[in-house]
Amino acid sequence: MWRRKHIGVKIAGYVLLLLLAIPLIVLVGVSLNPGVEQIFPPQGISLRWYYNLANRSGFIGALQLTLILAVGSTIVSTTIGLLVGIALTRFEFWGKDLILTLILSPLIVPQVVVGMAFLVTLSGLGVVSSLLSLSLLHCVITLPFTARAVVSALATSSRSLEEAAQSLGATPARAFLSVTLPIVSPGVIAAAIFAFVTSFENFTASQFLVWDRTTLPVELYNYVQTESDPPAAALSSLILLPVVLFVVVFNRFIAQHMFSGRL
Amino acid sequence: MAVVNIRNVSVSYGDQQVLNSVSLTMESGKFIAVLGPSGCGKTTLLRVVAGFSEYSGSVEIDGKAYDAIPPHKRNIGIVFQDYALFPHRSVEENIAFGLRLRRISRADIEQKVTQLLDLLQLQALRSRYPSQLSGGQRQRVAIARALAVDPKVLLLDEPLSALDKKLREEMQVELRQLQQRVGITTMFVTHDQEEALALADKVVVMNKGNIGQVGTPSEVYARPRSRFVADFIGKSNVFEATLDKSEGDALVCKLAGGETVRIARSGEVRSGQEIHFFVRPEQLVLCKPESPAADGAKLAGIVRHVVYKGSNESIHIELAGSKMVEAQVVQSRGWNIGDAVVVGWNANDALILAE
Ligand SMILES: Nc1ncnc2c1ncn2[C@@H]1O[C@H](COP(=O)(O)OP(=O)(O)O)[C@@H](O)[C@H]1O
Ligand SMILES: [Mg+2]
Numbered sequence: 001m002w003r004r005k006h007i008g009v010k011i012a013g014y015v016l017l018l019l020l021a022i023p024l025i026v027l028v029g030v031s032l033n034p035g036v037e038q039i040f041p042p043q044g045i046s047l048r049w050y051y052n053l054a055n056r057s058g059f060i061g062a063l064q065l066t067l068i069l070a071v072g073s074t075i076v077s078t079t080i081g082l083l084v085g086i087a088l089t090r091f092e093f094w095g096k097d098l099i100l101t102l103i104l105s106p107l108i109v110p111q112v113v114v115g116m117a118f119l120v121t122l123s124g125l126g127v128v129s130s131l132l133s134l135s136l137l138h139c140v141i142t143l144p145f146t147a148r149a150v151v152s153a154l155a156t157s158s159r160s161l162e163e164a165a166q167s168l169g170a171t172p173a174r175a176f177l178s179v180t181l182p183i184v185s186p187g188v189i190a191a192a193i194f195a196f197v198t199s200f201e202n203f204t205a206s207q208f209l210v211w212d213r214t215t216l217p218v219e220l221y222n223y224v225q226t227e228s229d230p231p232a233a234a235l236s237s238l239i240l241l242p243v244v245l246f247v248v249v250f251n252r253f254i255a256q257h258m259f260s261g262r263l
Numbered sequence: 264m265a266v267v268n269i270r271n272v273s274v275s276y277g278d279q280q281v282l283n284s285v286s287l288t289m290e291s292g293k294f295i296a297v298l299g300p301s302g303c304g305k306t307t308l309l310r311v312v313a314g315f316s317e318y319s320g321s322v323e324i325d326g327k328a329y330d331a332i333p334p335h336k337r338n339i340g341i342v343f344q345d346y347a348l349f350p351h352r353s354v355e356e357n358i359a360f361g362l363r364l365r366r367i368s369r370a371d372i373e374q375k376v377t378q379l380l381d382l383l384q385l386q387a388l389r390s391r392y393p394s395q396l397s398g399g400q401r402q403r404v405a406i407a408r409a410l411a412v413d414p415k416v417l418l419l420d421e422p423l424s425a426l427d428k429k430l431r432e433e434m435q436v437e438l439r440q441l442q443q444r445v446g447i448t449t450m451f452v453t454h455d456q457e458e459a460l461a462l463a464d465k466v467v468v469m470n471k472g473n474i475g476q477v478g479t480p481s482e483v484y485a486r487p488r489s490r491f492v493a494d495f496i497g498k499s500n501v502f503e504a505t506l507d508k509s510e511g512d513a514l515v516c517k518l519a520g521g522e523t524v525r526i527a528r529s530g531e532v533r534s535g536q537e538i539h540f541f542v543r544p545e546q547l548v549l550c551k552p553e554s555p556a557a558d559g560a561k562l563a564g565i566v567r568h569v570v571y572k573g574s575n576e577s578i579h580i581e582l583a584g585s586k587m588v589e590a591q592v593v594q595s596r597g598w599n600i601g602d603a604v605v606v607g608w609n610a611n612d613a614l615i616l617a618e
Contacts (some may be wrong), residue, residue, distance in 0.1 A: 160344075161347050163347070164341070164343060164347040166315075167334055167340065168361030169338070169361050169365060170364055171335050
């Protein structure tokens, strides 16, 4: 009885995975067509449309901006997340809960609203859309992931570990670096990867702040408004790439290390 | 070896006074047990000595004030209740942690670690990680790690409470032998009175942030000063009475129900004084009605409950005024629930509680 249920669950799982994967497989397949038709399965394998993309300066520029934003906001929000996490878990001060709620709020507030709010506020301040305003936005969007991961990692790592290190002669800073940091780092790395992907694929909020330069997801959206041909499929497939990488790394690296307590 | 002097140490969190002017001396090389119910401030006292807790008062080691010295410069070994082993380091690396911070040559570290692995019988586990160890093994690693840096004092926070009963008894013996071999001044805190009595040179009984009594295990067991200590260390039957007169080595007094009993004489007492006295369960004498009773008392009661404990039996008896007492008898006379019984004691086994 149990066994049959088990198999049922497995089958349901695979069907679900397939449903998720089919559109993506079709998308990648279409992008590999050598001809201009959008058909699946592809009639041959060719990277023609990827080269085509590479020759369009709009896409290359968008890719550059997207990468700059993703790398920059990941570094900034991981650093801030770490500092905020330490402050929230290691020190007592008034308004702790409020700060955490504020930091986490972009997770709950619809992205359209976040984007709108940034647009209105920044133009009110006389700041025109620029790399700066987009960077700010991406840091705010990614901070919840890093801050939450750091807070939960630090909260579960027992305080007595650092104290034990101190009793053995380590300064408080040394105790944090040699005991707590190695324990929380897998969680923090996972959060950083999550932040990177979140920034890389963000469309909804970003579209409010793009100016004559756009990010890759916004560029794709603009492009398919007017045309729908294999370059669009190639572009979409490229956006998928970091997500797939994320899943692979997450499974192979993080899931393995996050729970074993050993690096 | 070090002498630790704790003087008038107080700690409070908000309005809660957790330690209330605690003073205590730990003699060089002695094993001191701090015994008290959970929440009485034992861990806080350890944290004060280790430097992790803010306090008023002073901690002196070998005559030197330690109050301004941060934890990492105190050189005090501490074994936390959860052992606090570094999960990402092997047994060997855990033990070597403190040595590596001290500019000691690799060869010397290796030698010291091996020596400790031998001392605590951990040789076979040296490259394991904490998650691959049993509770007793973890505890030994935590002790080895603390001893590695030759601390002045060793502090143990309920070191045996996470272990099961049989292992706990084995570890008690081991811990005591280890402490004697290393000769380090040690304070261990526990809520288990048997453990404290079995292990310590000196027992400090704590209650709600105050020290109730300090003494050797036999002193605190045989001569508890307060009702709290009497109740906490072993079981005891406490009676309220009014003093009548002294008669030779005994004092004659009256219980609330009017029965006259005799108890051991002690200190200055005066007629008419309200007192408390106690009798240990193993010192209550049970007889059938009409047979000759002990000299101290002759109280009629009814057996309400019998608990078989293998080597002995504990008999719960209801006396007049629904007062319950517990007697421990080695060889059962076959007491049954509902039996009429006479409870007595020898006068010198019934002791007045000073507070
Ligand atoms: N960091 C803290 N903040 C507030 N209260 C605390 C803190 N640490 C301990 N206490 C309180 O102090 C009292 C004594 O705690 P503790 O020393 O841990 O007791 P024990 O170890 O004897 O069980 C408890 O009532 C506990 O709630
Ligand atoms: Mg405690």
